[in-house]
Structures are given as structure tokens and as C-alpha cells.
Amino acid sequence: MLILDGASLNLEGMKKLLYEKERLTVSAHSLEKVEESRKAVEKIVAEGKIVYGINTGFGKFSDVLIEKEDVAELQRNLIHSHACGVGEPFPEVASRAMLILRTNALLKGYSGVRPLLIEKLVDLINAHIHPVIPQQGSLGASGDLAPLAHLALTLMGEGEVFYKKERVPAANALEEERIEPISLTAKEGLALINGTQAMTAMGVVTYLEAENIAYYADLVSAVTMEGLRGIIDAFDADIHLARGYQEQIDVAARIRQYLKDSRLTTKQGELRVQDAYSIRCIPQVHGATWQTLGYVKDKLEIEMNAATDNPLIFDQGEKVISGGNFHGQPIALAMDFLKVAIAEIANISERRVERLVNPQLNDLPPFLSPSPGLESGAMIMQYTAASLVSENKTLAHPASVDSIPSSANQEDHVSMGTIASRHAYQTIANTRKVLAIEAICALEAAEYRGIDRMASSTHTFLKHVRAFIPPITMDRIFSKDIQKMDEWLKETAKHWNAVTSQ
Structure with a gap:
């Protein structure tokens, strides 16, 4: 049971709540603070003090005073009017x-x-009732208004939800779980939608998948090293210590660990003096992505525990301040940075695929084909990888450099952070497919060299994969193989260490 307290949630906790069916409860002390701030709101309403969002309109309507008897209707209207997201659901x-x-x-x-x-x-x-929330419609400032309005609808017994693997009316799911819908009162509608939780939630999911992809990129590239008889000297600890980036040092150490008992890798001068950059510079490129992941993790864990609505209530209501914590710029920049870093994992992976299939760059069967000419083998897999890499380059364009004013120019600078997080997630999906292609080709090449000469770790990986993807003995519909490998990478990524320990 995980306890939420508004201050100590981290990505490890989120992983348990999202993927490991961990239940949650809330801190009693935190609920006491919630009760105090609620009393402050009720006092404001009772005394008729003018406070934004409690008894005024919203955005450009902030100067419109709302009568005491209408404050509940104000919140209900807010949710209905703002629930205008479009597109496929998150x-x-x-x-x-x-x-x-x-x-x-x-x-x-x-x-x-x-x-x-x-x-x-x-x-x-805890009942696993999850709102159906359209992905498009947030500007990422004034909060993720449209997406979070769809979340608020569920509390009111309106809209749709995902429940027991089906998409159903919210009212039906609430009734089955005996959860009474809520009628929002003063400030509550605004408190629900005025925040960065859509971009941050998508950022959390994206980060967790990105971290797994980064680990797998190291493992898959180790198999490629064997398929191409790569030079292990480039991963010597002294080289990476000489530069000093810890993440680069760590990647090189993982590669050495994967390949410690391989008889397929070579020493410099044995077959060639140097490998191409896509092989020799794996620690430098993958390590830089790990540096980015560290930055993104830091920003997400701050935002996960942040107060991001407006206004905020301090000192038991003595101080109520309208500010701009709903502005998503920190997450927008982090997600744009993440897109670039993960796109580079795909970029260098595709170059390794080219080296695995191009007969001018290796001594393997052309395109790993069992009957070159009659059968094309992995030729078009490289095309697919190249297409995905190109698409990632488009997605990597920063969303955060754009801003379109809204609410009659009252809200004249916005972050577009939710777009950044959505594009980051798409980049992750594309990159995983590129790594799936590299894995298929690398395993084929290593198997051609000799399974008995593979490292223990990479041999274990091969055995796992051969359970659902056979060797290439003839041309077949390789799209199915790519999909299976993609799904396996995504699923096993949650416990990736098992791949090399069994």
C-alpha cells in the first residue's frame, strides 16, 4: 500500500501504482491540511470576499463577480465548457x-x-476506473484544462471511462463499484483542471518506457557487436574514465559485462584497427541519452509533488494568491529534450542495422538472406528502420518554442508541454521498433557466427527471442516479427534484468 502525502511521490512509486497493481491511501496529516484550506474557501464564500476562481469568472472573465448562490453552478459550468478535448484518448x-x-x-x-x-x-x-481523456486540446498553460476537465467529468458521473478492459459510460462503472458521483462546490472544478497533470502523467509514462529502452539499447548493441565482430577495446574503462561522464562510463561497463565471455568480439588490429562510429561510440551516444534521462527524471519528480493550480491558499486563508504555477514550461522543455535524446538512440541503432545487412560493410550473407537474390532477407527491415528514424526527426522539433495567445490575450504565453509529452511518447514507440529490428538482425548475424561462441548474457537473450521469433530460413512476413519483438521489448522492459539472469 503506497501512501500519498503530496510531497514524496517518486517515479519508483509511480511504477508500482501504474504497472504492479499497488493500491494507495492518503496521509492523515495531508488530509488535515486539505481540511484547513477548505475552511478558508468556505469563509471566503461566506464573507463575500472577491477571489479569483472562487467567486469570479475565469480567464478574461476574471473581473466578473459571481453571486454566492451561483458558485457551485460556476464550477459545474467550468467543467462542462472546458471538456472539449479531441482526438484519440490518452x-x-x-x-x-x-x-x-x-x-x-x-x-x-x-x-x-x-x-x-x-x-x-x-x-x-483503487477501483481501476480510468477516465477516457482525448489527447488533443491542451496549450499547457492555465493548466491542462481540456484533458483534466474530462477527468473531472468522471467524478461527476459523466463522460466515459476505461473499466475492466472496456470503454463504458462513467455512471455505469461508478454504480458497479458503488461510488457516488460528486457535486462540485466552490473552487473544486478549478482545482481539478488548473494544473500540469496531463503533460506530467504522459511524461511519467514516457520516461519509464524511455529508461527501459535505454537499457535495451545497450543489450541489443552488444549483440550487434558480436554479429559484426566488433572491437571490444573501444569499451575499455580507461577510455571512458579519461572523459569523465559517469553515464558514458556506465554504458561501457554494461557492454563489457554483457560481452565478458564472448568469443565473437575482437581486439584492435585483429580484423581491423577501428570500428565505425555507430559501434565504437555506443557509450558516448547512449551515455548522453542517459544524461538527458537524469535531467528529465529530476524535473518530473519535482512536478509530481508540485502545487500547480491557481489561486493557491496559504496561512489558513489569510493569503490567497493568483500566480502561474500551472505554466508547463519546465515539463515542456524536459519533454522536448527527451524527444531528441531518444531519437538519437534510434538514429544510431538504424546505422548499426545498415552495417548488419549491407554486404559492402560486412562479411555476412547479403541482407542476412538465406538465398541472396531469390530471397531479400532483412533488406526492407532497414527501410522500415530508416522511415521510423526520419519520422522521429520530425517529432523531435521542439513544441515548447511555439506559443499562441488564448482567452482574449489574457493568457498570452503558453508552453505546449502536452504536445511535447505526446510527441515524446510517439518517439519512444518508434525507437522501440527500430531496436526491435536491430535485435532481429543482430541475433541473426550472431547466430550465423556461431551460437556457441556468444557471450552467456547475449546467448540467454537469443534463447528468449527464439521462443517466438525463429531464425530467417526463408522470406516471410517480417512485419509480424517486428511487432512481436516490439511487444516483447515493451513487456519485458518492466523487469529487463531477468533477460540476462535466467
């Missing part, structure tokens, strides 16, 4: 992440919601 796991992150943010006690609202959010999470 992955269900990202929707679950949004619920968790929104709950954690409200537990900080600055938002003025009732403890009841938080209890309902926890009920949804």
Missing part, C-alpha cells in the same frame, strides 16, 4: 497517472477542495 496508463498526480497535488493543502473529493479520486484509482 493511453489508459496515462489516464491512471493523471488521477494519481492530481490527487497528490491536491493533498498539498493549497487548493481548497474538500477531503471528500480526494476520497473519490482514491476510490477511482
Whole structure:
């Protein structure tokens, strides 16, 4: 059971909540702070103080005063009017992440919601009722308004949800789990939607997959080393210590560990003096991606525990301040950085695929074909990898450099962080497919060299893969192989160490 308290959630905890069926509860102390801020809101309403979002309109309507008897209707109208997302829904796991992150943010006690609202959010999470949230429609400032409005609809018993592997009306799922819908009161609608939880949730899911991809890139490239009889000297610890980047040092160490008992790698001068950069510079390129992952992890874990709505309530209501914590710029930049770093994993992987299939660059059968000419072998796999790499270059264009004013120019600079996080996720999916192609080709090449000469770790990897992808003995529909490898990489990535320990 994981305890949310608004301050200590990390990516390891999110992994347990998203993928390991961990249940959650909330800190009693945090609920006390929530209760204090709620009393402050009720006092503001009772005394008729003018405070943005409690008894005023929103955005450009912030100067419109709302009567005391209309504040509940104001919140309901807010959710209905802002629930205008379009496009395909976010992955269900990202929707679950949004619920968790929104709950954690409200537990900080600055938002003025009732403890009841938080209890309902926890009920949804533990019952695995996940809102259907369209991916498009957020500017990433004033919060992820449209996506989070669709989340809020679920609490009200409206909209659709993912429940028991089906897409159903929210009211049906709530009824089955005996969860009463909630009627939002003063400040609660705004507190639910005024935050960065859509981009951060997508960022969390993307990061966790990116981390796994980075590990797999090291393993797959080690197999490529064997298939091409790569020079192991380039991974010597002294080279990488001489430069000093810890991530580069770590990648080189992993490659050495994978290949420690291989009889397929060579020494410099044995077959050639130097390998191409896509082989020789694996630690430098993969290591730089790991540096980026470290930066992104730091920003995500701060944002996961941040108060990002507006206004925020301090000193038991004595200080209520309108600010801009909803602006997604920190996550927008982090997601754009992540896109570039992961695209480079695919970029260098595709170059290794080319070296595996191009007969002018190796001494393997042309295109790894069992009957060159009659059968094309892996020729078009490289085309597919090249296409995915090219698409990643388009996705890597930074979303955060764009801004379009909204709300009659009141909100005149926005982050586009949710677009950045969505594109980062697409980049991850493309990169995993490129690595799947490299894995298929590398294993084929290593097997051609001799299974008995492979390292223990890479041989274990081969045995795992051969359970569902046979060697290339004739041309077949390789799209199916790529899909199987892609799915296997994604699934086993959650416990990737098992690949080399069994």
C-alpha cells in the first residue's frame, strides 16, 4: 500500500501504482491540511470576499463577480465548457497517472477542495476506473484544462471511462463499484483542471518506457557487436574514465559485462584497427541519452509533488494568491529534450542495422538472406528502420518554442508541454521498433557466427527471442516479427534484468 502525502511521490512509486497493481491511501496529516484550506474557501464564500476562481469568472472573465448562490453552478459550468478535448484518448496508463498526480497535488493543502473529493479520486484509482481523456486540446498553460476537465467529468458521473478492459459510460462503472458521483462546490472544478497533470502523467509514462529502452539499447548493441565482430577495446574503462561522464562510463561497463565471455568480439588490429562510429561510440551516444534521462527524471519528480493550480491558499486563508504555477514550461522543455535524446538512440541503432545487412560493410550473407537474390532477407527491415528514424526527426522539433495567445490575450504565453509529452511518447514507440529490428538482425548475424561462441548474457537473450521469433530460413512476413519483438521489448522492459539472469 503506497501512501500519498503530496510531497514524496517518486517515479519508483509511480511504477508500482501504474504497472504492479499497488493500491494507495492518503496521509492523515495531508488530509488535515486539505481540511484547513477548505475552511478558508468556505469563509471566503461566506464573507463575500472577491477571489479569483472562487467567486469570479475565469480567464478574461476574471473581473466578473459571481453571486454566492451561483458558485457551485460556476464550477459545474467550468467543467462542462472546458471538456472539449479531441482526438484519440490518452493511453489508459496515462489516464491512471493523471488521477494519481492530481490527487497528490491536491493533498498539498493549497487548493481548497474538500477531503471528500480526494476520497473519490482514491476510490477511482483503487477501483481501476480510468477516465477516457482525448489527447488533443491542451496549450499547457492555465493548466491542462481540456484533458483534466474530462477527468473531472468522471467524478461527476459523466463522460466515459476505461473499466475492466472496456470503454463504458462513467455512471455505469461508478454504480458497479458503488461510488457516488460528486457535486462540485466552490473552487473544486478549478482545482481539478488548473494544473500540469496531463503533460506530467504522459511524461511519467514516457520516461519509464524511455529508461527501459535505454537499457535495451545497450543489450541489443552488444549483440550487434558480436554479429559484426566488433572491437571490444573501444569499451575499455580507461577510455571512458579519461572523459569523465559517469553515464558514458556506465554504458561501457554494461557492454563489457554483457560481452565478458564472448568469443565473437575482437581486439584492435585483429580484423581491423577501428570500428565505425555507430559501434565504437555506443557509450558516448547512449551515455548522453542517459544524461538527458537524469535531467528529465529530476524535473518530473519535482512536478509530481508540485502545487500547480491557481489561486493557491496559504496561512489558513489569510493569503490567497493568483500566480502561474500551472505554466508547463519546465515539463515542456524536459519533454522536448527527451524527444531528441531518444531519437538519437534510434538514429544510431538504424546505422548499426545498415552495417548488419549491407554486404559492402560486412562479411555476412547479403541482407542476412538465406538465398541472396531469390530471397531479400532483412533488406526492407532497414527501410522500415530508416522511415521510423526520419519520422522521429520530425517529432523531435521542439513544441515548447511555439506559443499562441488564448482567452482574449489574457493568457498570452503558453508552453505546449502536452504536445511535447505526446510527441515524446510517439518517439519512444518508434525507437522501440527500430531496436526491435536491430535485435532481429543482430541475433541473426550472431547466430550465423556461431551460437556457441556468444557471450552467456547475449546467448540467454537469443534463447528468449527464439521462443517466438525463429531464425530467417526463408522470406516471410517480417512485419509480424517486428511487432512481436516490439511487444516483447515493451513487456519485458518492466523487469529487463531477468533477460540476462535466467
